[in-house]
Amino acid sequence: MRSFYRPKIDLQGFWKFKIDSENVGEKNEWGKGLESEDIIYVPASWNEQNPQWDQFSSIAWYQKDLFVSSYESKKAWIVFEGAGYITKLWINGEYVGTHEGSFTQFKFPIKLNTNEFNKIVVKIDNTPSPYNLPPAKDLNIAAFDFFNYGGIQRPVYIEFVDECHVEDITVYTKSNGHLKVEILPECNQKYSLRFKLVDKEGKVLLDEESSNEIYEKDVGNVTPWSPDNPYLYTLIVEIYVDENLKDSIYERIGFRDVEVKNGRIYLNGKPIFLKGFGRHEDFPILGKFMYGAVLVRDFYLMRKIGANSFRTSHYPYSNEHLDLADEMGFLVILEPPLCYSNISRVMSQEEIAKMFSDIKYFEKVKHTIKEMIRQHKNRPSVIMYSVMNEPPSDMYEVAEFIKKEVKFLKTLDSSRPVTFASHRSVRDLALEYVDIISLNYYHGWYTEWGDIDSGVRTVAMELEEIHKKFPEKPIIITEFGADAIYGLHSDPPQMWSEEYQSEMIRKYIEALRKNNYIVGFHIWNFADFRTPQNPGRTILNRKGIFTRDRQPKSAAKVVEELFKNKLSS
Numbered sequence: 001m002r003s004f005y006r007p008k009i010d011l012q013g014f015w016k017f018k019i020d021s022e023n024v025g026e027k028n029e030w031g032k033g034l035e036s037e038d039i040i041y042v043p044a045s046w047n048e049q050n051p052q053w054d055q056f057s058s059i060a061w062y063q064k065d066l067f068v069s070s071y072e073s074k075k076a077w078i079v080f081e082g083a084g085y086i087t088k089l090w091i092n093g094e095y096v097g098t099h100e101g102s103f104t105q106f107k108f109p110i111k112l113n114t115n116e117f118n119k120i121v122v123k124i125d126n127t128p129s130p131y132n133l134p135p136a137k138d139l140n141i142a143a144f145d146f147f148n149y150g151g152i153q154r155p156v157y158i159e160f161v162d163e164c165h166v167e168d169i170t171v172y173t174k175s176n177g178h179l180k181v182e183i184l185p186e187c188n189q190k191y192s193l194r195f196k197l198v199d200k201e202g203k204v205l206l207d208e209e210s211s212n213e214i215y216e217k218d219v220g221n222v223t224p225w226s227p228d229n230p231y232l233y234t235l236i237v238e239i240y241v242d243e244n245l246k247d248s249i250y251e252r253i254g255f256r257d258v259e260v261k262n263g264r265i266y267l268n269g270k271p272i273f274l275k276g277f278g279r280h281e282d283f284p285i286l287g288k289f290m291y292g293a294v295l296v297r298d299f300y301l302m303r304k305i306g307a308n309s310f311r312t313s314h315y316p317y318s319n320e321h322l323d324l325a326d327e328m329g330f331l332v333i334l335e336p337p338l339c340y341s342n343i344s345r346v347m348s349q350e351e352i353a354k355m356f357s358d359i360k361y362f363e364k365v366k367h368t369i370k371e372m373i374r375q376h377k378n379r380p381s382v383i384m385y386s387v388m389n390e391p392p393s394d395m396y397e398v399a400e401f402i403k404k405e406v407k408f409l410k411t412l413d414s415s416r417p418v419t420f421a422s423h424r425s426v427r428d429l430a431l432e433y434v435d436i437i438s439l440n441y442y443h444g445w446y447t448e449w450g451d452i453d454s455g456v457r458t459v460a461m462e463l464e465e466i467h468k469k470f471p472e473k474p475i476i477i478t479e480f481g482a483d484a485i486y487g488l489h490s491d492p493p494q495m496w497s498e499e500y501q502s503e504m505i506r507k508y509i510e511a512l513r514k515n516n517y518i519v520g521f522h523i524w525n526f527a528d529f530r531t532p533q534n535p536g537r538t539i540l541n542r543k544g545i546f547t548r549d550r551q552p553k554s555a556a557k558v559v560e561e562l563f564k565n566k567l568s569s
Contacts, residue, residue, distance in 0.1 A: 001169050001378075005248035007071065009158040011078075011120070015042050016063040020123075023059050031090035031121050034063045042156060043081075045149035045287025057139040057148050062122040066158075070114045074160040078120070079107040081319055082154030082288075085132055086125040092118055100364070101133060102126075102153065102288075103315035103337050104371035110158070126150030130346050131361065133368055134314065134339040137346045140532040144314060144339040145541060146280055147530035149287040154318050164189055165247040166239055171378040172415060173255040175224040175268040181215040181235065189241045196236040199223075205233075224268045225254025225380040227308045230329030232380070252326055254380030260417045260435045263474050265519050267331075267383065274331060274520025275563045276302065276309035278479055281317055282529035284548060292320055297550055298526070299324050305556060306563030311421070311478060311522055314339035314389045316372045325381035332381045333419070333438075333478075336372050338365065338388035341423070352392055356401040366408055373412050384416050385409055386478075390423040390440060391430075399429035406433050421478045425462045431470060439466070440479035440524070444504050450495055452504050456511045467517050476520035480508050483542040484553050486528075498554040501545070505555055509562050521567070523559065 017040035018030070025031075040046055046053050046060060053060075080087060084102035088095070091110045099106045112118050128136035128148060136142035164187035172180040183193060195215050197206035205219060223231040231254065238248045257268050264271040279298075281290050290298075302310070308331055312322075315337035325332050343352055355361055369387075376382055387405045391398050406418050417435035422428045431437050441462075444455025459480075467475065484501035493499035505523060512518055528544035531537045540548060545555040 001166070001249050001251060003159075003247070003249045005245075007074070007160040009066065009068070011064055011066070011156045011158065012042060013064075014039050015152075016040075017046070018061045018063075019053070019056065020059040020061055025059065025061055025123060029093075030061050031088075031095060031123070032093040033119055034061055034121065036061075036063075040151070042152045043154050044151065044285070044289045045153050046151040047147070047149050047287050048285045055139060057150060058127050059123065059125045060150070062124065062152060064120045066118050066120060067116065068112045068114055068118055071112070071160045074162055075109065075165075076112055076158055076160050077107045077109045078156065078158050079105065080152065080154070080156050081105045083122070083124060083152040083156065084126065085150070088123040088125075090119075090121040090123075101337065101368050101371065104368060105319070105375045106371065107159075112158075122152065124151055130351070131355070131364075133337045133364065135343060135346050140534060141345055142532050143341060143343040143346050145341055145531050146282065146314070147287075147532065151287070153288040162246040163187070164191060164239060164241055166237055166249045168374065169237060169249065169251060169378070171235060171251055171253050173253060173380070175222075175255050175257045177219040177222040177255060179215075179217050179219050179235075179255075181237070183213045183215070183237060185213065185239055187239065187241070187246070191246070192240045194238040194240065196238075198234045198236065200232060219255075222255045225256040225329075226268060227329040227331060230254065230327060230380075232326060251378050252323070253378060254326065256380050258383045258416060260474065263472055263517050263519075265383075265417070265436065265474055272308075272331070272519075273567055274309040274476060274522065275567050276307040276330070276520075276522050277311075277526035278313040278522055278524045279310050279317075279526045280313065280529040281321065282527075282548070290318060290321060294550075295321055295324050299328050299330070301546065301550065302330070302526070303328065305560035309333070309520065309522070310526070311335055311386060313421075316376060319375075322376060322379055322381060326379050330381055331383050332379070333384050333386050334372065334376055334382045335386040335389060335421075336365075336368050338368075339390065340388065340392060341390040343392055349395070353395060353397040356395075356397045362401065362404065365405065369405070369409055370412065373409070377413055382416065384436065385413075385418050386438060387418060387420045387434075389421045391420070392424070393420075393422060393430040394424045394427040396429065399433075402430040403433045419476070423479075426465050431466065431473075435473070436519075437466065437470060437473050437475045438478040439463070439475060441477060441508075442480065444508075445482045445495075452500075452507050455504075456507050459508070460511060463512065463515060463518075467515070471517075473517075474519040475515075475517050476522065477508070477512065477518065478520075478522045479524040480521070481505060481524040481543040484555065485538065485542055486547050486551070486553055496542075501543070501553065502555040502558040505545075506558055506562065509566060513567060
């Protein structure tokens, strides 16, 4: 939900910064103001902005002094598009609130002093914990294989709204032009709503008043949204009191249908084949923040090689990231920050069973999923949800957790199919609970290493067994690939060489595409990214077909040929 009408103060820029390794800041009342000579830039992770902070994964404080002129009778709130892991806020020495989670947007109502400076103080606690989402024991012993960056990592701003405003909006569309809009207003007075729909040429297709919080209309002759033609309309919702405009918000929407039937995924009534990547929000110095220019390059690189989709592995991506997916026609599998790939490094099997049986843990997961869906539910690019990545779902307790999670998610949004990325293959106990089966395979790398052909045969046999058990469910290969060090070459192909990576990707796709129940390939990964330190990583996970600074490895040309010539769209 966006607005040109609401006044806004962007808090991007330099902030005062202070490390709090001993967690004494609250006791010493740092919320009233910091004494520090350190400077940090927001938004961006703190880790690579100073070599001394690189391996720091604990508590740090931020401060911004802000002059605010009069904002009349409007309400103010501060919006964080992503910060954490745990964020606490003070305004002018007064505690405001706490939020848990690094990758979903949240806001706090605040009171500001007008025509004078206001002191904004933020405490960020990025201490790893087995009960964090995702879990970790410390910086280098984590259940996930990406670096545990900390800080105010996405945009933060102050927004002013009238007491009478639109709090939330939910949009449902169909490719035939059917539009349904549900409005959550916050207003203690008698109000009226106005709905406008504008096409990309600026033509007003709808302009109607309504007193109902649910608006439904058959627009008629619309251009459906698709990867080939990502046509977006602008939906504007205004709220009036006594004919006076109080608030105006808008969404960029697309008219499209998604359904699963007959072992296929259909977009606007036509079967689609997903070609793309797992991605990470990771870039030198910026850490988890992705500047718009970096995203633009990424999307043009993906388009150049024929990709049409990606998964937000392993957390919801930024607003700008998914804005580009809407605008450029990429199909997105949206995933919450639930990644358990190496959970056995963090806790025992008994502890895992206990955690996934814990009602409080499930409530935390539900809250995160609610925030994710509220933020991204109106996007045409988001065609399905993945409820988690690589859980130990060969355990009964975990499978039951996934069953409950899928059921809960569908109560929030039943318009999209649901999946999860499994690395348990034929042993997985939760595949029956999802609409689409998603499988991660690394035979030929982590097993059968050095022998790609043997690895591919193993995958093919396991896929046949899964398909026989669930013949009605389409299957996506959501991860496969090999590490390659840029510039390392080998003839014949050997592990870690660019040739080995290219050969593994080529052989997987050529062998498995023959199965008509396979409806997508997502290569792991689009670009190299930072990871925890361990003997299997050379600072980065190097499975990217591009380097961390987006230069192509040999595999990029191979993937382009495969995506454009070997795989149906």
